[in-house]
Each structure stands twice: as structure tokens, then as C-alpha cells.
Amino acid sequence: MKELIVLTFAVPLLMAFLLPTISRVSFTLSKLIAPLVLLALAIMVVCIWNFHTETFVLHIGNFIGPQGIVFYVDRLALLFAFAVFAMTLLMWPWYFEKDESSDTRTRKLSLTLLLVAASAGMSLSGDIFNLYVFYELLAVASYGLIAAGNKKPAGNSYAAAFRYLMISALGSVFALLGIALIYFQTGTLNLAHLSEMKELLNNPAGLIAFVFILLGFGVKAELFPVNSWVPEAYMASSKRVAGLLAGLVSKLAVLVIIKALVLIYPQDEARQLLLFLGIAGVIVGEFSAMKAQDMTRMLSWSSIAQLGLVFIAFSIPGKAGMLAGLAVALHHLISKPAMFLIAERWGGSLQNLKGRAQSSPIMAALLILFALSMVGIPPLPGFWVKFLLLSGLSAQQAWLAIAVVLIMTVVETNYLYRVISSLYSRDEQQSVTSRHRTADTFSALILAGVLIFVSVQVQTVGQALDEIAQDAVDVKSYMDLSLGGGS
Amino acid sequence: MNALDLLLSTSLGTALLAVFFARSTTGRMLLTMLYAVQLVILFKINPVYVVVSEVSFNIWQHQLGWRFDGISWFFALLTIGTGFVVSWYAAGDYGRKFQSDNGASRLLHTGLGLNVFSMLLLLSSGDLLSLFIGWELVSWSSVLLMVLGGAASREAAVRYVTYAIAGGMAVLSGIILIYTWTGSLGFEQISTLNNPFSNIQL
Numbered sequence: 028m029k030e031l032i033v034l035t036f037a038v039p040l041l042m043a044f045l046l047p048t049i050s051r052v053s054f055t056l057s058k059l060i061a062p063l064v065l066l067a068l069a070i071m072v073v074c075i076w077n078f079h080t081e082t083f084v085l086h087i088g089n090f091i092g093p094q095g096i097v098f099y100v101d102r103l104a105l106l107f108a109f110a111v112f113a114m115t116l117l118m119w120p121w122y123f124e125k126d127e128s129s130d131t132r133t134r135k136l137s138l139t140l141l142l143v144a145a146s147a148g149m150s151l152s153g154d155i156f157n158l159y160v161f162y163e164l165l166a167v168a169s170y171g172l173i174a175a176g177n178k179k180p181a182g183n184s185y186a187a188a189f190r191y192l193m194i195s196a197l198g199s200v201f202a203l204l205g206i207a208l209i210y211f212q213t214g215t216l217n218l219a220h221l222s223e224m225k226e227l228l229n230n231p232a233g234l235i236a237f238v239f240i241l242l243g244f245g246v247k248a249e250l251f252p253v254n255s256w257v258p259e260a261y262m263a264s265s266k267r268v269a270g271l272l273a274g275l276v277s278k279l280a281v282l283v284i285i286k287a288l289v290l291i292y293p294q295d296e297a298r299q300l301l302l303f304l305g306i307a308g309v310i311v312g313e314f315s316a317m318k319a320q321d322m323t324r325m326l327s328w329s330s331i332a333q334l335g336l337v338f339i340a341f342s343i344p345g346k347a348g349m350l351a352g353l354a355v356a357l358h359h360l361i362s363k364p365a366m367f368l369i370a371e372r373w374g375g376s377l378q379n380l381k382g383r384a385q386s387s388p389i390m391a392a393l394l395i396l397f398a399l400s401m402v403g404i405p406p407l408p409g410f411w412v413k414f415l416l417l418s419g420l421s422a423q424q425a426w427l428a429i430a431v432v433l434i435m436t437v438v439e440t441n442y443l444y445r446v447i448s449s450l451y452s453r454d455e456q457q458s459v460t461s462r463h464r465t466a467d468t469f470s471a472l473i474l475a476g477v478l479i480f481v482s483v484q485v486q487t488v489g490q491a492l493d494e495i496a497q498d499a500v501d502v503k504s505y506m507d508l509s510l511g512g513g514s
Numbered sequence: 515m516n517a518l519d520l521l522l523s524t525s526l527g528t529a530l531l532a533v534f535f536a537r538s539t540t541g542r543m544l545l546t547m548l549y550a551v552q553l554v555i556l557f558k559i560n561p562v563y564v565v566v567s568e569v570s571f572n573i574w575q576h577q578l579g580w581r582f583d584g585i586s587w588f589f590a591l592l593t594i595g596t597g598f599v600v601s602w603y604a605a606g607d608y609g610r611k612f613q614s615d616n617g618a619s620r621l622l623h624t625g626l627g628l629n630v631f632s633m634l635l636l637l638s639s640g641d642l643l644s645l646f647i648g649w650e651l652v653s654w655s656s657v658l659l660m661v662l663g664g665a666a667s668r669e670a671a672v673r674y675v676t677y678a679i680a681g682g683m684a685v686l687s688g689i690i691l692i693y694t695w696t697g698s699l700g701f702e703q704i705s706t707l708n709n710p711f712s713n714i715q716l
Contacts, residue, residue: 402679404654405647411573414643417686421694429690433683440679441672448661448668489573 029083032075032100035068035108035147036161043140050133061136062119065143069112076105082498084153084508097153097217097509102495103353107150107282110360114275115143117470118267118364135175142168142271149279153509155206156216158283162202162244165279166195169247169272176264187263191256195246198253202243208236209291219509222290222502229294237292241284241300248280249273249334251308258315258327266371266467269323270364273330278356281334285341285352289500293344302342306431308335313435317442323374325442326366332435333359333401336416339428343419350496351415357492358412361481362397365474368467369394377446384450387463391450393471398443400478402436408481411489518565518582518638521555521590524548525634529627536623537613542605545623549598549630556594561587567638576699578647579640586637593637597630618662625658642689642699649685653678 042064050057082101090096098104120139123132145168148161170192176184210216212233213224221228228236246253261269288297312332319325337359341352369390373380384391400409413432420428481488498504515523528548535541559565559582567580582590604612604622613619632655636648653675660671689699696704 399654404650410647410650413686414690415574417690418693421690429687433687436683437676437680441676444672444675448672451661452665452668486571486573493574 028075028078029085029100031071032085032098032108032151033087035072035111035151036144038064038068038144039140039147040144043137043144046137046140047133050129050136054129054132057133057136058121061140062116065112065116065119068147069109069116072105072109072112075100076102076109082504082508091510094217096157097219098151099153099218099505099509100151101498103282103499104151106495107279108147110278110357111143111146111150111275114271114360114364115139115146117473118271118274118368120265120267121466122464131175135172138168138171138175139271142172142276146275146279150282153219154217155209155221155287158286159202159206162247162280162283163199165247165276166199169276170195172268172272173260173264176268184263187256187259191260194253194256198243198246200243201239205236205239205243208232208239212236217509218286218290219506222506223510225291225293228291234292234294234296237287237297238300240287241304244280244283245304246280247272247276248284248338249277249308249331250284250338251304251311251331251335254308254331254334257331258324261327261330261367262321262323262374266323266367266374269327270367273327273367274360274364277330277334278337278360281337281341281352281356285349288341289349290502290505293502298342298344301338302425302428305335305338305340305342306428308332308338309431309435310335313438317438319442320377321375322370322377322380322446323367325377325446326363326370329401329439330359330363332439333363336432339432340416340419342428343423343425346493346496346500347415347419347422349500350492351412351419353492353496353499354408354412354415358400358408361474361477362401362409365393365471366397368471368474369397369463371467372461372463373450377449380446380449381452382450385453386461387468389468390463390471391447393475394450395447396475396478398447402440402443406482406485408478408485408488411485516565516568517555517559518567518580519569521552521559522567522580522631522634522638524552524555525594525627525631528552529624529631532623532627533620536620539605539610542601542609542619542623545627546598546601546605549594549601552594552630553591553598556587556590559587566640576643577641578644580635580638580644581640582638589637590634593630593633597626600626621658622662625655625662628655628658631655641701642692642704646682646685646689650682653682 042061046057046061049060079100082099085098085100087096087098120135123135142165145161145164149158149165152158152161170188173191174184174188176187206216209221209228213221213227215221215224227233241250242253246256249257261273264272288301309332312328312330312335316325316328316332319328333355337352337355340355341348343351372387373383396407400407403409403413413436417429417432420432528545531548532545535544561584565582570577570579601623609619612622629652632648632651636645636652639645639648657671657675660674661668692704693699698704
């Protein structure tokens with residue numbers, strides 16, 4: 028059964044290229060078949076999770092590492108693989124603009140499947156070059172999805188996609204330079220093999236390679252300072268694409284950086300750099316979100332700040348850091364896409380939000396729920412996430428980081444509460460506004476259900492995350508399994 | 515389920531029922547009676563003894579629990595008593611006038627109910643973590659009552675929320691520091707540890 032894991036990237040990739048042909052026969056068929064395939068793959072991942080309780084390694088083509096391509100399938104990889112399919116299903120482009128041609132619609136569906144294939148590959152890969160290949164595939168898919176945003180005035184989406192392409196291309200150059208430096212120092216790109224030889228990278232050249240990789244993969248991870256593309260790109264694309272990029276794609280980019288940190292660069296300098304960039308991201312993100320006059324822009328900057336928290340969490344060494352980082356990342360993965368869905372009808376100026384809660388009371392209530400969780404109000408999951416983060420930072424005596432997290436929480440509360448207050452304002456008569464689409468409300472409700480489930484089952488979920496974090500930092504097991512011929 | 519659990523359940527139930535029944539006079543009277551029921555349950559608790567809730571959680575080696583002692587009992591009496599009086603006042607003519615002036619009865623009574631419940635949670639906290647949970651819930655349930663007055667009160671509520679969260683974060687930072695220094699969040703464990711926080715002699 029473990030060989031089936033290859034289907035997680037092979038099937039969406041194949042479907043992405045077959046979809047235009049299917050679409051010529053029937054567009055409705057192409058619109059339905061892809062989500063069914065994603066659903067089947069999500070169920071398959073769950074079955075693999077239940078059937079294979081131990082970590083296993085898949086050597087593609089039976090070429091044993093470090094020479095061959097390796098898929099390292101632990102609980103963390105399966106969790107992210109499931110998240111890829113589940114989130115894509117929730118954010119699937121079910122509806123299109125009236126003036127969009129059939130070709131454009133098909134292109135969007137194909138690009139989404141391409142994004143899924145690349146994302147699944149990234150969550151499973153066990154060598155750094157394969158990660159880079161899937162990362163580039165992901166980049167291509169996301170350029171196309173942003174450019175297909177079709178936002179007025181005409182050309183906005185193309186301009187945003189071009190800006191993203193330029194920054195991402197620069198990032199790719201950095202990443203490739205970093206990979207080349209690593210290969211030059213060690214002669215290998217297999218992560219387990221690199222972990223064996225990490226002493227060879229414990230020098231200025233090795234650390235420069237880490238910086239290049241950090242900046243390179245950090246583009247999609249919304250890492251400061253390579254995140255300036257984010258607000259324009261999210262405003263220019265559809266909210267579903269924005270939610271997918273902010274919620275899912277950014278986490279996969281973070282996953283690559285964390286694999287490098289845990290396996291290859293356990294030294295303090297690497298963690299300090301991550302901490303510094305995380306703090307900068309939080310400060311810039313929250314203050315920019317507070318100044319934003321548009322809800323989508325506000326959510327974009329808020330996403331940057333939340334990713335900053337993710338990096339701060341992962342800068343904590345050991346299992347504590349992995350657990351805190353995973354908690355922050357997964358919380359953001361659930362909350363931010365839902366908030367972008369809510370912004371679908373409310374994405375304009377904040378001044379125009381007054382009284383809008385009357386037209387979509389469910390979405391307004393969900394916005395309150397997600398906002399409270401993001402701020403960290405108990406008993407919602409956001410509180411436990413912040414508690415884990417602050418406990419870990421306190422153990423490391425990272426007082427500056429603690430102060431930043433706490434002060435920025437106050438800033439975040441201020442701008443989120445202003446939006447909510449405006450939504451429920453009953454002082455001004457607003458013209459009738461259209462309600463949220465059923466598909467958006469349904470997806471947001473499911474994400475809210477997940478949030479509430481975690482609130483109620485925080486003990487069970489916490490225990491499961493603890494075990495995943497423990498496995499993820501077990502470097503010796505990683506090396507033994509990957510280089511020892513698999514399980 | 516002991517008396518403390520019954521009290522907390524009834525309080526939460528009152529807040530939840532307010533969502534459905536606060537718009538009618540009969541419903542508001544029902545809610546007032548539920549506050550009276552809470553008082554009756556409270557008087558069944560003997561303030562001399564500590565009552566420990568049967569509900570507890572163990573999350574990441576932190577034990578969350580709730581308990582009632584004499585001080586908790588006294589302030590719970592003030593809290594539920596105030597809730598009862600306010601609910602009674604808001605149930606009759608005032609409630610009818612409030613509703614006819616387009617006031618949000620549901621918000622008023624739900625906010626009141628949640629305020630009382632969250633204060634009871636705060637008063638019965640058995641460790642720093644459950645104290646913080648109660649503390650934050652009190653802050654946010656108070657906001658529901660603050661926004662009833664219109665645009666000016668909403669602006670004031672924004673300022674309140676900002677200050678409340680700032681205070682909450684200060685409390686949380688203190689809790690984190692105590693946990694770092696003592697390794698525990700339980701009141702009894704912290705008080706028995708020989709770890710003086712200050713050597714200043716006044």
C-alpha cells in the first residue's frame with residue numbers, strides 16, 4: 028500500500044494535462060472529475076495514515092538513497108499531504124466570472140491541479156533538489172493562478188503576477204545558489220546524507236548557503252524581506268487562490284526551510300537568523316495591517332505577520348520548537364483561508380463595510396470566531412498556540428520575541444475589532460448588498476467546524492501533534508530509515 | 515456532578531438560552547428565574563469547605579481545574595445576585611421599552627449571561643491557566659454589553675478591547691514567567707515551592 032503514495036503527485040499532474048482534453052468533451056465533466064479525484068486521494072492518504080503507523084521510505088525506481096529519489100513518509104508528511112487535498116477541495120474554483128471563456132476556466136482548473144501535484148511532492152520529498160523541482164512547479168502554477176485573477180482595472184492581475192514572478196525568480200536563483208554551495212561542500216543533495224555530513228556545512232560558506240536557501244524558499248513562505256509581492260498578488264487574485272497561497276502554499280515552503288534547519292543546520296546562528304526575520308515579519312505585518320484601508324490588503328499583511336510567528340516558533344530548538352511551529356502553522360492554515368473566503372464579498376474599502384453583517388450574518392459570525400482565535404482568546408485553538416509559543420520562547424529566555432508577540436497581539440486585536448465593529452454598525456442605512464455565495468459559506472463553515480472541533484478536543488489533538496513533533500525532530504531515525512534501505 | 519459543576523452548567527445554560535428566549539417577556543422572566551436557580555445552587559454550597567469540580571483537563575502536562583472556596587463563594591454571590599437583579603429589571607417594562615426602541619434584547623441578555631458565567635469561571639479557577647481563561651472571557655463578554663449603546667459606545671468598546679487585551683497579554687506574560695521559574699501553574703504547587711520572587715524588604 029505504501030507505493031500508492033506516489034499517486035499523490037502523479038495523478039493530479041496527469042489530470043492537469045488531461046483536463047483540457049476532457050473539457051473539450053464536456054466542461055461540466057472536467058469541473059466535477061477533478062474534485063472527485065482530489066477526494067479519492069485525500070481518502071487514500073487517510074488510509075495510508077491508518078494502515079502504516081510507522082514512518083516509511085519509498086525509493087523511487089528502487090534506487091536506494093543517497094543516489095536515488097527518496098520519499099520520506101512520516102506523520103508530518105502525511106499530515107501536510109492530507110492538508111493539500113483537503114484545502115484544495117475547500118478552495119476549489121467552483122464558480123467563475125461571467126465573461127470568462129471556457130478555455131480560461133479550464134486553464135484555472137489545470138493550474139490548480141498542477142499546484143496540488145507540486146504541493147504533494149513537496150510534502151513528501153527527501154532530497155533537496157527534488158524539493159526545488161516541485162517548488163518551481165508550484166511557482167509556475169501560482170503565477171498562472173494569480174494572473175488569471177481577472178481583476179479590474181484590466182491588467183492588475185498581470186502586473187501582480189509579474190511582480191511575483193520577478194521576486195520569485197530572484198528567490199529561485201538564491202535557492203539554486205544555496206543548493207549548489209551545499210553540493211560543492213558535501214557532494215550530495217539527499218537530506219539524510221546531508222544530515223550525516225552536516226559538520227562540513229558548519230562554516231561561513233555553509234551558513235551562506237543556508238541564507239540563500241532561506242531567502243529563496245522564503246519567497247513563498249512570505250518571509251521578511253522577500254514578501255513584498257504578497258499584498259498586490261492576493262488583492263489581484265480571486266480570494267480562493269489567495270486563501271490557497273496564504274494558507275497552504277506558504278506552509279509547504281516553511282516545511283522545506285524547517286527540514287533544512289532540523290536536518291542540516293542545527294546551529295544557533297541559523298535559528299537566530301530565523302528568529303530575527305520572524306520578529307521583523309511580525310512587526311512589519313501587523314503595523315501594515317493596521318494601516319490598511321482595504322480588507323484583502325489587511326488580511327494579506329496579517330498573513331505575513333502570522334508567518335513571522337511561525338518562524339519565531341521554529342527558531343526554538345528541539346521538540347518544543349517543532350510543536351509550537353506546527354501548532355502556529357496549522358492554526359494559520361485553517362483560519363486564514365476562511366478569512367479570505369469571508370473577504371470575497373467584503374474585500375473592498377473598510378469604509379464600505381458598515382452594516383454589512385446584516386446581509387451575511389453567518390459569515391460575520393464566522394469572522395468573529397476566526398478573529399478571536401487568531402488573537403488568542405481561550406478556549407479557541409489560537410490561545411493554545413500562543414501559549415505553546417510563549418512557553419517555548421520563555422524557556423529560551425527570548426524576551427524580545429515574547430515582548431513583540433504580546434505587543435503585536437494588541438495591535439492585531441485593534442484592527443480586527445475595528446472591522447468587526449464596522450460590520451455590525453446599524454447607524455447608517457446601507458444599500459442592499461449581495462450575500463456570500465453558498466460555496467464560500469459552506470467552505471468557511473467547514474473550516475469553522477474544524478476550529479471548534481480542535482477547541483473541544485484540544486487534549487487529543489495536542490497529544491497527536493506532540494507525537495508528530497517528536498518524530499519530526501528524530502534526526503537519527505530519519506538517517507537510519509533513509510539510508511538504510513527503507514522500512 | 516457536584517454543586518459547583520451544576521452551578522457552572524446552569525450559568526452556561528442561562529447564557530445559551532438567552533439567545534433564543536430573550537425577545538419575549540416570558541422568555542426574559544424565565545431567564546430571571548434561572549438566575550434565581552443559580553442562587554439556590556450557590557446556597558447549597560457550604561463556603562467553609564473547598565469544592566473541587568469533577569471536570570478537569572490535562573493539556574501538555576498542564577492540569578486545568580476549577581474549585582470553589584470561601585472567597586469564591588462570596589464574590590459569586592455578588593456576581594449572581596447582580597445578574598439576577600439586572601435580569602429582573604430588564605425583563606419587564608424596561609425590556610419592553612428597550613425592544614421597542616430597537617434595542618438588541620438578545621445581545622443584552624446573552625451578554626449578561628456570558629458575563630456571569632465567565633466571572634464564575636474566573637472565581638472558581640484552580641490554576642493560573644484557568645484563571646487566564648476566565649479573565650479573557652470576562653473581557654470579551656463585557657464587550658457584548660458595551661456595544662449596546664450605539665456608535666459612541668462602539669468606539670469606546672474599541673478602546674476598551676485594546677486596553678483589555680493589553681492587560682490580558684501582561685497577565686499572560688506574568689503567567690509564562692511564573693511557569694518558567696517554577697515549572698508549574700497550579701496555585702497550590704506554586705505556593706509550596708521555595709522560590710521567592712522578590713528579596714525586597716519593605
